[in-house]
Amino acid sequence: MADERIVPVIMSGGAGTRLWPLSRAARPKQLLALAGDKTMLQMTAERFAGWASAEAPIVVANARHADEIEAQLAEVGAAPSAIILEPIGRNTAPAVALAALIAEPEQLLLVMPSDHFIAAPERLREAVKAATSLAGEGWLVTFGIAPTGPETGYGYIRRGGPIAPGVFAAAQFTEKPDLATAEAFLSTGEFSWNAGIFLFRASAMIEALRTHAPEVLDATSAAMAGRARAGLIALDPDAFARSPSISIDYAVMERAERVAVVPLDMEWSDIGSWDALYDLLPKDSGANAASGDILLEETEGCLVSSGGPVVATLGLKDLIIVATPEAVLVLPRGRSQEIRKLVEELQARRHPGVS
Amino acid sequence: MADERIVPVIMSGGAGTRLWPLSRAARPKQLLALAGDKTMLQMTAERFAGWASAEAPIVVANARHADEIEAQLAEVGAAPSAIILEPIGRNTAPAVALAALIAEPEQLLLVMPSDHFIAAPERLREAVKAATSLAGEGWLVTFGIAPTGPETGYGYIRRGGPIAPGVFAAAQFTEKPDLATAEAFLSTGEFSWNAGIFLFRASAMIEALRTHAPEVLDATSAAMAGRARAGLIALDPDAFARSPSISIDYAVMERAERVAVVPLDMEWSDIGSWDALYDLLPKDSGANAASGDILLEETEGCLVSSGGPVVATLGLKDLIIVATPEAVLVLPRGRSQEIRKLVEELQARRHPGVS
Numbered sequence: 001m002a003d004e005r006i007v008p009v010i011m012s013g014g015a016g017t018r019l020w021p022l023s024r025a026a027r028p029k030q031l032l033a034l035a036g037d038k039t040m041l042q043m044t045a046e047r048f049a050g051w052a053s054a055e056a057p058i059v060v061a062n063a064r065h066a067d068e069i070e071a072q073l074a075e076v077g078a079a080p081s082a083i084i085l086e087p088i089g090r091n092t093a094p095a096v097a098l099a100a101l102i103a104e105p106e107q108l109l110l111v112m113p114s115d116h117f118i119a120a121p122e123r124l125r126e127a128v129k130a131a132t133s134l135a136g137e138g139w140l141v142t143f144g145i146a147p148t149g150p151e152t153g154y155g156y157i158r159r160g161g162p163i164a165p166g167v168f169a170a171a172q173f174t175e176k177p178d179l180a181t182a183e184a185f186l187s188t189g190e191f192s193w194n195a196g197i198f199l200f201r202a203s204a205m206i207e208a209l210r211t212h213a214p215e216v217l218d219a220t221s222a223a224m225a226g227r228a229r230a231g232l233i234a235l236d237p238d239a240f241a242r243s244p245s246i247s248i249d250y251a252v253m254e255r256a257e258r259v260a261v262v263p264l265d266m267e268w269s270d271i272g273s274w275d276a277l278y279d280l281l282p283k284d285s286g287a288n289a290a291s292g293d294i295l296l297e298e299t300e301g302c303l304v305s306s307g308g309p310v311v312a313t314l315g316l317k318d319l320i321i322v323a324t325p326e327a328v329l330v331l332p333r334g335r336s337q338e339i340r341k342l343v344e345e346l347q348a349r350r351h352p353g354v355s
Numbered sequence: 356m357a358d359e360r361i362v363p364v365i366m367s368g369g370a371g372t373r374l375w376p377l378s379r380a381a382r383p384k385q386l387l388a389l390a391g392d393k394t395m396l397q398m399t400a401e402r403f404a405g406w407a408s409a410e411a412p413i414v415v416a417n418a419r420h421a422d423e424i425e426a427q428l429a430e431v432g433a434a435p436s437a438i439i440l441e442p443i444g445r446n447t448a449p450a451v452a453l454a455a456l457i458a459e460p461e462q463l464l465l466v467m468p469s470d471h472f473i474a475a476p477e478r479l480r481e482a483v484k485a486a487t488s489l490a491g492e493g494w495l496v497t498f499g500i501a502p503t504g505p506e507t508g509y510g511y512i513r514r515g516g517p518i519a520p521g522v523f524a525a526a527q528f529t530e531k532p533d534l535a536t537a538e539a540f541l542s543t544g545e546f547s548w549n550a551g552i553f554l555f556r557a558s559a560m561i562e563a564l565r566t567h568a569p570e571v572l573d574a575t576s577a578a579m580a581g582r583a584r585a586g587l588i589a590l591d592p593d594a595f596a597r598s599p600s601i602s603i604d605y606a607v608m609e610r611a612e613r614v615a616v617v618p619l620d621m622e623w624s625d626i627g628s629w630d631a632l633y634d635l636l637p638k639d640s641g642a643n644a645a646s647g648d649i650l651l652e653e654t655e656g657c658l659v660s661s662g663g664p665v666v667a668t669l670g671l672k673d674l675i676i677v678a679t680p681e682a683v684l685v686l687p688r689g690r691s692q693e694i695r696k697l698v699e700e701l702q703a704r705r706h707p708g709v710s
Contacts, residue, residue, distance in 0.1 A: 021667075293708075295697055295700060295701065297693075297696055297697060297700075306683070308680070309664075309678070309679070309680060309681050309682050309683050309708070310681070310682045310683070310701065310706060310708040311682075311683045311685070312376075312682065312683070312684050312685075312694075312697040312701065313684075313685045313686060314685075314686040314687075314690060314693055314694065314696065314697060315686050315687050315690050315693075316674075316685060316686065316687070319671075319685070321683070321685055323664070323678070323683045324664065325663070325664060325680045326664050326665070327664050327665045327666075327667065328661070328664050328665070328666045328667070328676070328678045328683055329666075329667050329668075330666070330667075330668045330669075330671060330674070330676055330685060331668060331669040331670050331671065332669075332670050332671070335669060335670050338652075338669055338670075339667075339669065341652055341669065342650055342652060342667040342669060345650060345652075346650065346665065346667070351665060353648075353664070353665040
């Protein structure tokens with residue numbers, strides 16, 4: 001196994017509203033302390049802190065969040081070599097391209113979302129170690145999570161033949177299957193959830209982009225032209241806007257030749273809904289997950305989260321209640337995927353509670 | 356019937372938390388727009404506006420609310436002759452005593468709570484007319500509401516023999532009976548709810564206080580000593596604090612000789628709980644009573660009230676949800692009497708959400 005040094009790339013461009021009203025455009029999920037005292041971004045940065053092989057990270061972020069990201073990383077002593085500021089969101093392919101362009105061609109990049117939960121980062125480290133040599137040889141390595149159920153909200157990766165101990169050729173990518181398909185996937189034992197974590201040599205990714213997504217490479221190269229390779233990096237907004245908005249999975253991983261998958265059996269969550277967060281959080285004796293200023297009487301099985309107001313409940317069961325000074329959400333547990341309806345309605349009204 | 360002129364006395368000393376978190380010490384029920392665009396205080400002031408026989412009202416209020424009360428009354432063009440400011444709350448007997456002391460002895464005072472709902476004030480006016488002559492003769496007249504159910508949260512008045520058309524001797528006062536007692540009361544047909552509305556000659560009330568509650572009369576007289584009889588009237592706080600804290604019902608009405616009751620069959624509510632307010636408010640096609648910035652999806656039978664944040668709900672049934680920027684309350688309909696537990700717990704913690 002090569003003793004390669006690895007550059008973590010923290011992808012912080014998301015501006016999702018799936019945890020509305022706590023998450024919103026101005027304060028997305030990665031900037032919130034959802035599963036502990038630290039924000040998801042801070043937990044992501046600290047995930048590499050103890051790795052002898054890790055260099056200073058590169059962060060790719062929405063320009064709107066630059067100050068907050070710098071402040072949060074400073075709080076946990078994380079010193080990124082560069083923070084690349086995207087003027088608009090263009091999904092993950094341009095973000096990965098930017099990181100590959102700013103790195104030295106020979107460097108190994110470990111790309112990670114900033115807003116996912118990983119209970120045991122040491123397992124990820126072992127998996128990264130197992131794949132380092134292959135990445136050094138030019139393979140694009142993905143990491144797959146052992147599924148715990150037929151989730152329809154995730155992408156799935158099917159493993160093909162083994163190519164190294166614990167590493168397999170990636171045979172198929174499927175985004176968000178229907179329930180029957182997901183159940184069929186699970187029954188084969190050959191599928192992992194796509195965790196959005198990738199390991200590759202910068203030059204290999206650039207070659208793959210040149211082959212499979214040249215518009216992405218051209219636009220990001222132009223957006224970076226003449227920029228420094230360290231510190232806060234503001235892109236040329238017009239050039240960057242010319243990139244298609246496309247995921248790295250769809251632009252490259254599903255199409256490239258030498259793509260590997262390392263299956264990982266570890267607790268992981270993309271915290272993609274209030275129900276997913278409820279599953280993750282510790283519960284009190286009444287099966288309530290409470291965070292913030294909360295007073296519960298005769299309340300069971302509820303997720304109650306406040307980003308400000310005191311929330312007082314009495315006689316409730318299996319509800320999700322989330323409060324901020326600007327907005328309050330109440331719905332039954334199990335239906336949190338449907339908050340999209342509410343958020344879209346508020347967006348249509350240009351309501352300040354979603355901005 | 357004498358053509359007496361009547362001075363409305365608006366009792367605005369309450370600082371209840373039964374509609375917490377919308378109502379709180381700093382912003383009690385009478386200062387809220389609960390059942391329309393106007394506040395309960397404004398609706399109370401306007402109740403007399405069209406009466407040819409009504410003089411400018413006297414207001415007895417908590418000193419803490421002086422500015423808000425003046426502003427709210429000015430908004431509806433109500434010009435009280437005096438606003439008596441209580442430095443602390445001492446229940447209704449001292450408040451009634453203050454009004455009786457500031458009035459001319461011969462004046463008829465019509466005392467009314469500032470935080471009750473009356474759908475048809477013209478019925479009350481008719482009842483007041485019917486009792487004016489007796490009040491002029493020195494009777495202390497109460498007004499009773501025809502009960503619509505065996506409520507245990509109200510006071511009851513039993514009527515005795517008739518003393519004038521529509522007016523009866525008051526034979527018995529019972530505060531907050533248990534359910535069996537309330538049911539027995541209703542079965543007799545002789546009981547009314549005590550609406551806290553009283554009509555009397557100022558001199559008659561002072562005589563009754565002298566006989567039945569001399570400490571109240573002494574303390575309030577001392578608190579008023581040397582004060583003007585118009586405008587904002589600040590009491591001597593030490594003198595006023597010496598008054599016992601006691602209701603006018605208990606101090607005088609239950610004990611005095613010549614007490615009458617005028618039964619009234621009209622829609623009335625003391626809005627003593629969120630459930631009481633739900634009963635009162637207009638509902639949408641899903642039987643929801645919503646006020647403020649609210650977005651309801653698949654929601655039925657809910658009271659949703661916001662004093663600030665947007666409240667978005669999905670898939671709910673028969674809940675009470677009340678939100679302010681500082682506090683959020685969620686509980687099932689039918690249990691709103693129990694919010695006392697929550698408020699007391701927050702008070703014990705000296706939580707700012709109840710101050």
